[in-house]
Amino acid sequence: MRPDSLPATRFVRYLRPLAIAGLFLLGSGCIYKMSVQQGNYLNPTQMSQLETGMTRSQVLFLLGTPMVPNGFDGDRWDYYYYIKAGRKWEANTSRLMVLFQDDKVYQIVRDGRIEPPKQPSKAELLPTEPLPPPPNPTEAGKQPTQTTPVVEPKP
Numbered sequence: 001m002r003p004d005s006l007p008a009t010r011f012v013r014y015l016r017p018l019a020i021a022g023l024f025l026l027g028s029g030c031i032y033k034m035s036v037q038q039g040n041y042l043n044p045t046q047m048s049q050l051e052t053g054m055t056r057s058q059v060l061f062l063l064g065t066p067m068v069p070n071g072f073d074g075d076r077w078d079y080y081y082y083i084k085a086g087r088k089w090e091a092n093t094s095r096l097m098v099l100f101q102d103d104k105v106y107q108i109v110r111d112g113r114i115e116p117p118k119q120p121s122k123a124e125l126l127p128t129e130p131l132p133p134p135p136n137p138t139e140a141g142k143q144p145t146q147t148t149p150v151v152e153p154k155p
Helices: 003-028 044-049 056-063
Strands: 036-039 076-084 092-101 104-110 113-115
Touching: 044 056, 056 092
Parallel strands: none
Antiparallel strands: 036 076, 076 092, 092 104, 104 113
């Protein structure tokens, strides 16, 4: 061994682990974090179309199948949505609960807020066809009068 090569081998011996550690540090910053999405995504358009009085099939068509089947109460459908995008610390969650009574939407709860039932407009309250006129008793003709005989008590 030559005396001048001794410091060079020490340098190479320490340089290799430092280079590998540096590559790991640089590579760890380039790792892709995939977004995690679970549940039913409900956009605001879908949620605005949901109204009290809708049938189960209409809700199923509009929102899809609920993610959490409720084994205890068949008149309650829960829709949950969870997304954690990339490296963000906080996750975005939303919850929608639809309650049915007589197979129609009775109540809607969005993120813990109970929504009042939608008030029907005057156009919805008015009948679409004109009502028939009430019967006139003079035009109906004479009705036979029924009489019951009066029985006098015996003395």
